[in-house]
Amino acid sequence: MKRLAFGLLVLALVAPGFAFAQEPAKPTPAAEEEEFDPSHEWDLKTWGPELKIGPIDMSLNKAVAYLILGMLVSIAIGILFMRVKVGRDPDRKQALGETIYDVAQVQVAEQGLPTKAIGRWFPYVATLMIFIWVVNILGFIPLPLSDERFEIGGVELPTLAIFAATSTLSVTLALALMTFFFTHIEGIRWNGPAKYFKSWIPDVPKAMLPLIIPLEILGQFMRLISLSVRLYANMLAGHMLILTFIGLIFVIGNVFLAVIAVPAATIFYLFEVVIVVSIQAYIFAALSAIYIGSAIEPDH
Amino acid sequence: MLSSFFFLAAAEDGADAGKAIALALGIGLGSLGAGIGIGNIFGSMIQAVARQPELRGELTGIQWLGFALTEAVVFYGLIGGLLAYVLV
Numbered sequence: 001m002k003r004l005a006f007g008l009l010v011l012a013l014v015a016p017g018f019a020f021a022q023e024p025a026k027p028t029p030a031a032e033e034e035e036f037d038p039s040h041e042w043d044l045k046t047w048g049p050e051l052k053i054g055p056i057d058m059s060l061n062k063a064v065a066y067l068i069l070g071m072l073v074s075i076a077i078g079i080l081f082m083r084v085k086v087g088r089d090p091d092r093k094q095a096l097g098e099t100i101y102d103v104a105q106v107q108v109a110e111q112g113l114p115t116k117a118i119g120r121w122f123p124y125v126a127t128l129m130i131f132i133w134v135v136n137i138l139g140f141i142p143l144p145l146s147d148e149r150f151e152i153g154g155v156e157l158p159t160l161a162i163f164a165a166t167s168t169l170s171v172t173l174a175l176a177l178m179t180f181f182f183t184h185i186e187g188i189r190w191n192g193p194a195k196y197f198k199s200w201i202p203d204v205p206k207a208m209l210p211l212i213i214p215l216e217i218l219g220q221f222m223r224l225i226s227l228s229v230r231l232y233a234n235m236l237a238g239h240m241l242i243l244t245f246i247g248l249i250f251v252i253g254n255v256f257l258a259v260i261a262v263p264a265a266t267i268f269y270l271f272e273v274v275i276v277v278s279i280q281a282y283i284f285a286a287l288s289a290i291y292i293g294s295a296i297e298p299d300h
Numbered sequence: 301m302l303s304s305f306f307f308l309a310a311a312e313d314g315a316d317a318g319k320a321i322a323l324a325l326g327i328g329l330g331s332l333g334a335g336i337g338i339g340n341i342f343g344s345m346i347q348a349v350a351r352q353p354e355l356r357g358e359l360t361g362i363q364w365l366g367f368a369l370t371e372a373v374v375f376y377g378l379i380g381g382l383l384a385y386v387l388v
Contacts, residue, residue: 229372229375230375233372233379234372279364283369286361
């Protein structure tokens with residue numbers, strides 16, 4: 001079991017290299033003519049029929065598929081690790097589950113949420129943390145969910161590619177909007193509208209107020225932008241860097257460039273997987289907790 | 301939105317080359333500031349842990365919070381630069 005898990009981990013870390021090396025090497029005839037451009041990965045094509053409800057586009061595409069997959073995996077994590085039978089001496093599954101819970105409780109929820117609101121908002125921030133982490137990490141595992149196709153023995157299969165749903169602005173903006181609305185709803189619910197909106201304005205001399213009030217109101221919306229753009233741009237830049245380094249071989253058209261490009265891409269890949277993925281999930285959840293907490297108790 | 305973003309493809313005519321240089325300069329200056337900031341954060345963290353090793357656990361959370369907040373500045377520059385690159 002341990003050996004199997006280790007083998008899978010090694011495979012998961014090694015496989016991207018092969019996918020990178022092979023993916024652009026066998027493009028479809030149509031793709032051979034067009035110039036390589038890493039940003040084409042973010043042109044989302046609709047899969048299957050278009051499902052439009054009024055102005056809302058509900059049709060499937062690559063990002064939606066990744067989101068659904070991420071949702072299923074985070075539900076599986078919850079059921080597998082959190083719903084174990086608690087024994088006197090914990091097995092590894094319980095220990096891992098408790099570690100995840102501990103990070104969510106101590107590092108995320110207790111950082112920002114006041115004690116009186118922790119019971120209500122812990123599930124939200126913990127879900128955010130696990131869900132964003134899963135979607136981020138899925139973005140660095142090559143999965144056959146891309147828009148490009150290749151043929152093996154007459155069967156058309158999607159190529160392996162890396163793509164994170166969180167590297168599209170719509171996804172991160174939706175997540176940030178949830179935090180934004182929860183923040184103000186909770187602030188008004190606990191403090192009443194007058195006291196809550198008054199708490200936005202710091203203690204300054206009266207003459208400064210016309211300057212400060214617009215800035216503070218703008219600041220509330222800047223939170224929304226910074227929260228969403230931070231996650232979006234981190235994932236976008238990470239994928240773009242890796243794709244650009246590998247793509248350099250095909251743009252310049254010299255195989256020997258691989259000596260530099262592949263190690264550089266691997267280093268960035270490891271940096272993203274080891275540090276950025278977890279940090280961004282943690283930071284999003286922690287900032288959500290801090291924003292909601294500061295709305296509930298404005299004096300802090 | 302990003303369909304025309306690639307530095308080699310951009311260098312083909314004069315106007316695009318200028319935009320590419322501006323984009324690179326903007327991101328470069330942005331990373332300069334973020335680099336100083338991140339260095340400050342980790343330097344202060346080392347000092348703090350050296351003085352009071354027992355606070356390490358509490359400080360780690362704050363350190364990563366500061367790291368992510370600072371690091372994001374580069375990406376605001378990147379997104380702003382890309383927006384200007386594509387729209388102008």
